[in-house]
Each structure stands twice: as structure tokens, then as C-alpha cells.
């Protein structure tokens with residue numbers, strides 16, 4: 001797939017990977033052509049309006065379903081919600097007689113049902129498929145219970161008018177569906193909240209680490225979905241003049257088919273409202289055409305089921321093609337993979353210990369202490385993961401923390417980045433004691449962590465990944481708050497340039513970058529303007545030599561830009577290539593903390609492995625060997 005470059009003045013970047021299923025729009029065109037030729041009355045205004053009327057319910061519900069599937073969730077209970085809300089609305093419309101009361105009852109019912117689904121899915125940590133399969137049955141059953149299995153009718157004219165009113169001969173439900181669809185599509189593509197749905201669908205953990213409250217977003221999506229089902233049920237009940245528990249049978253089949261047929265990936269993280277529009281149109285035309293053909297209900301079910309299977313099959317093929325093209329794509333910028341190290345102040349010849357040839361020259365003297373950890377301890381049950389974590393990091397300094405497996409490195413880092421609370425000891429940031437209730441607190445205080453699993457969203461572009469959680473915004477027409485992608489690109493360019501990273505296409509999905517480039521993006525994201533400390537957890541673990549060299553150069557540059565850097569590594573060569581100081585952990589204690597110039601490879605290995613007893617005085621030999629002085 002050709003990758004377009006990102007013009008600096010592009011005002012809008014589409015989030016998520018393209019669906020690669022635009023071919024399915026053809027299905028819609030073929031159906032229209034076939035039914036149009038086969039049946040004389042198919043291409044009439046009244047049939048067009050009747051199709052629009054019939055799909056208006058699907059179109060409104062498809063907006064909620066699109067949001068859910070993009071975020072990696074699903075709601076199978078919408079048919080049950082449809083039936084239950086319909087009989088509730090009908091009961092209120094009949095007994096209370098008032099339009100407002102019936103509408104409010106429908107919206108409140110939708111809100112409660114959506115909230116129920118959201119809470120069950122998120123806080124009970126159950127798969128959305130299973131939860132909503134269960135609630136589908138419950139809601140359906142309740143619809144029969146509430147209505148005693150009968151249709152509820154006898155509404156006021158005002159209520160019936162809501163479903164049957166026309167504006168310029170266009171039914172009101174069609175107009176409402178169009179407004180909901182356009183507003184929903186705009187919200188998904190153009191706002192920060194919409195971008196976050198794609199992020200959650202692409203990598204939920206990464207989204208969470210950028211500070212997005214994933215649970216809250218997902219619960220809200222289910223609530224919104226319930227509200228939209230409220231709108232659908234109100235309009236249909238008013239139009240039909242009755243509420244019945246049979247309504248909504250196989251409705252979820254129609255809606256999900258439209259959404260998946262329309263290119264929304266079932267795995268989450270991709271999709272476009274224009275595709276969903278085509279999906280909805282296809283379902284509407286197919287439904288109408290099958291009625292024209294005079295086929296019985298069960299044939300319609302069979303056809304729609306087959307179309308859903310076709311859509312899911314196409315989704316699988318599209319996923320496969322996406323993965324293959326990501327594998328086959330050349331790195332976006334070979335220069336960032338094999339580029340020569342650029343150290344501040346020029347590139348001195350690499351010394352003997354600098355096996356990566358970084359040629360680091362410290363242009364800046366370490367500044368004030370940014371982080372001071374004293375006596376940090378943490379145990380898990382009977383296991384002392386960390387007994388005495390005492391060390392400090394200065395601004396502009398790279399401190400490598402090394403140690404054998406189980407030495408306590410990750411625990412130390414998790415205490416500093418707010419993942420765990422220490423059992424004992426204290427952390428000072430810029431000379432002030434701090435206590436973190438969670439990672440978000442640490443990030444707010446200026447501590448950024450690049451985790452080993454990178455925590456980037458592979459389905460989002462470079463610029464979108466860099467701004468996630470702190471998206472620049474602007475007001476469209478001075479009124480509507482939207483994401484400011486031009487500012488996002490500008491911010492991304494500045495950030496990448498400050499670290500010497502050259503990626504020209506900032507709209508390229510991060511999943512299509514090489515491992516080294518992905519790591520560079522993750523580090524760049526951590527390098528916020530006000531960052532004080534950057535923690536890099538094994539940043540070169542899975543990289544080749546050229547990529548490792550590049551990532552280490554970027555880590556070094558982060559320090560040269562003024563941040564304190566903690567780098568966890570198992571690789572001794574990394575330590576000597578990039579560190580100012582090295583901290584060795586052994587069995588939960590700091591057993592060495594000194595300049596990298598005062599230790600040899602051998603002694604460092606011995607300390608890590610516990611082969612050398614703690615020796616206060618670093619031997620003269622060691623120091624001489626390393627520094628060559």
C-alpha cells in the first residue's frame with residue numbers, strides 16, 4: 001500500500017487503519033442494480049423512502065455499535081433492549097398519555113440498560129459477548145413480563161405524531177437518524193474522544209498507560225448505546241402505534257452485519273462511518289429486495305446470516321492482509337535504522353568499551369538531583385522483592401540499573417513510577433518528598449515510563465500516538481471542540497526532531513514501523529516538555545545492533561535535553577555505551593552505585609552474578625582499565 005507523506009498543513013488525520021474492504025461497497029451497488037432491473041417498482045420515491053424508514057432504526061443503532069466495536073467491545077443485547085424499552089415506552093405513553101413522559105421513560109430505560117451492560121462488562125471483567133448474550137435473554141424476558149406478552153397500544157396523537165411526522169415529505173425518524181449518524185461519525189473521526197476509542201480498540205493497555213480512563217470510557221459507550229436504543233424504541237413504538245415484546249427480533253444481526261460489512265474490524269481499532277453508511281444501505285436494500293422477491297421470513301434470515309458470515313470472512317481476510325502488508329512494508333525511514341550516531345558536539349571515535357559505536361560525548365554536566373530514592377522496600381507475601389533501593393538520578397544523567405533475573409529491578413521501577421506503593425523508604429522528586437497513588441500521579445509529577453511492551457497503539461499513526469492522552473484541541477467555527485491534528489503534527493515533528501529522530505510520514509501506523517522505530521516513538525512520547533525523569537525498561541531487548549545503537553543514541557539525547565534517564569538493561573554493552581552511572585541490584589539491594597568509568601565489564605558481571613563480595617574500594621586496576629588514565 002502506498003504511504004502518503006504527511007503534509008505539514010494537513011488539518012485532519014483519519015485515525016485507525018483503513019478497512020481494506022471497500023470492495024464490499026460493490027455488493028451494495030450490485031444489489032441495487034439487480035433489484036432495480038428485476039422489479040419495476042424498486043426505483044420509486046416511495047420505495048426509497050420506505051427503505052430509508054426501515055433502515056433509520058438500524059442506522060441509529062449502528063452508531064452505538066460502531067463506537068463499541070471500534071473500542072474492541074460489542075453489544076448483542078440491543079434486540080432485547082429494543083423490545084423492553086418499547087413496551088416500557090408504550091406503557092407510559094398509554095397510561096400517562098403524555099409525550100414527554102413517554103420519551104423520558106424510554107431514554108431513562110435505555111440509560112439504565114446500557115449502564116447495566118457497561119458495569120457488568122467492565123467492573124466484573126467478563127467478556128462483552130457473554131455478558132450481552134446473557135442480558136439479551138434477560139431484557140427479552142423482561143419485555144414479555146412487563147407487557148404480559150401482549151402488544152401495548154392506545155397512545156395520544158401527539159405521541160404517534162412523533163413517529164409519523166414528515167418534513168418536506170421526509171419522515172422525522174429518517175431525519176433524526178441522519179442527524180445522529182452524521183454527528184456520531186463526526187465525533188468518532190474528529191474529536192479527541194473519538195481518537196481514544198481507536199486507541200482503546202488498538203491496545204487497551206497502552207491507552208490506559210497514556211492516562212485514558214478506559215473503564216469509564218467503555219461504561220459511557222454502553223450507556224450511550226442504551227440511550228440510542230432508547231431513541232430507536234421511542235421512534236418505532238410511536239410510528240407503529242404500539243409496543244410489543246416481539247419487536248427487535250434479530251435486530252442485533254442487522255446492526256452488526258451493517259457495521260462489520262461496513263469495514264469496522266471486529267477485533268477493534270479500525271473503521272470509518274462512511275463504510276458503515278454503505279453497510280447500513282446494503283442491509284436496507286437487501287431487506288427491501290427480499291420482500292420484493294416475496295421470500296418468506298426465514299429466507300430473509302438465511303440471507304442476512306450469510307451476509308454477516310461474508311462480512312466476518314472479509315474482515316478476517318482484511319486483518320490478514322493488514323498484517324502481511326505491515327510485515328512486507330520497508331521501514332519508513334531507513335536512515336533512522338542505520339543512521340550514524342549523532343552525538344552532541346560531534347562524533348568522537350568510539351572507545352574500546354563502546355561496542356555500539358555511539359561515540360557518546362557528554363556535552364552537558366549532570367545538573368541537580370531530580371530523583372532520590374532512599375531505603376525503598378517492597379515485599380510480596382513472604383518474598384522480599386526489594387529490600388533497600390537507595391540511589392539518585394541527576395538531570396542530564398543516564399543511570400543504568402542492572403541485575404540478575406529477580407534482583408528487584410522491575411519492582412524498583414514500579415515503585416518509582418507509581419505502579420506499587422513502597423512498604424518502606426521514600427522518594428524525593430526535585431528535593432520534595434512525593435507519594436504516588438498510581439502511575440497517573442507519577443506522570444503528572446513529571447516521571448514518564450517506557451514499558452518493555454512499549455505501550456504504543458499499533459493502529460494509530462505516529463502523530464496520534466505522540467499526542468494520545470493530551471490531544472491538542474481547537475474550536476471549529478469558533479464553537480465545536482475538535483482535535484487539532486495540524487498542531488498534533490507540529491508537536492510531533494518538534495518532539496522527534498529534538499531527539500534526532502527522522503520519520504517523514506507522521507500518519508503512518510506505528511504497527512508498520514520497525515521495532516527500533518516503534519521504540520523511538522515510545523521514547524519521544526515520554527519526552528514531554530515538562531518531563532523530569534524518563535524510565536526506559538529494557539528498551540533494546542528485542543532489537544538488532546543498528547536499531548539498538550539508534551535507540552541508545554535517542555536515550556542519550558533525552559538526557560542531553562535535560563531529563564534524568566533511568567535505563568534498565570541486561571546487556572552489559574548497553575551500560576558501557578550509554579550510561580553515566582551504573583546501579584547494580586542484587587537480591588533486592590543496591591550493591592554498587594558509581595560512575596561507569598570506575599568499573600570493568602568483568603567486575604560488573606561478577607557483581608550482577610554475586611560472584612564478588614561487596615568491596616567498598618573499587619580496585620585501582622579496575623578504574624585504570626576502564627578510564628585508561
Ligand SMILES: Nc1ncnc2c1ncn2[C@@H]1O[C@H](COP(=O)(O)OP(=O)(O)OP(=O)(O)O)[C@@H](O)[C@H]1O
Nearest residue numbers: 380383384385403404405406407408409410411412
Ligand atoms: N507481583 C509479584 N508478586 C509476587 N512476587 C513478585 C511480584 N513481583 C515481583 N516478585 C518477586 O520479586 C522478586 C523481584 O522481582 P523483579 O521482577 O522486581 O525482578 P527483576 O530484577 O525485574 O527480574 P527480571 O530481570 O527477571 O525481570 C522476584 O523473586 C519476583 O518473583
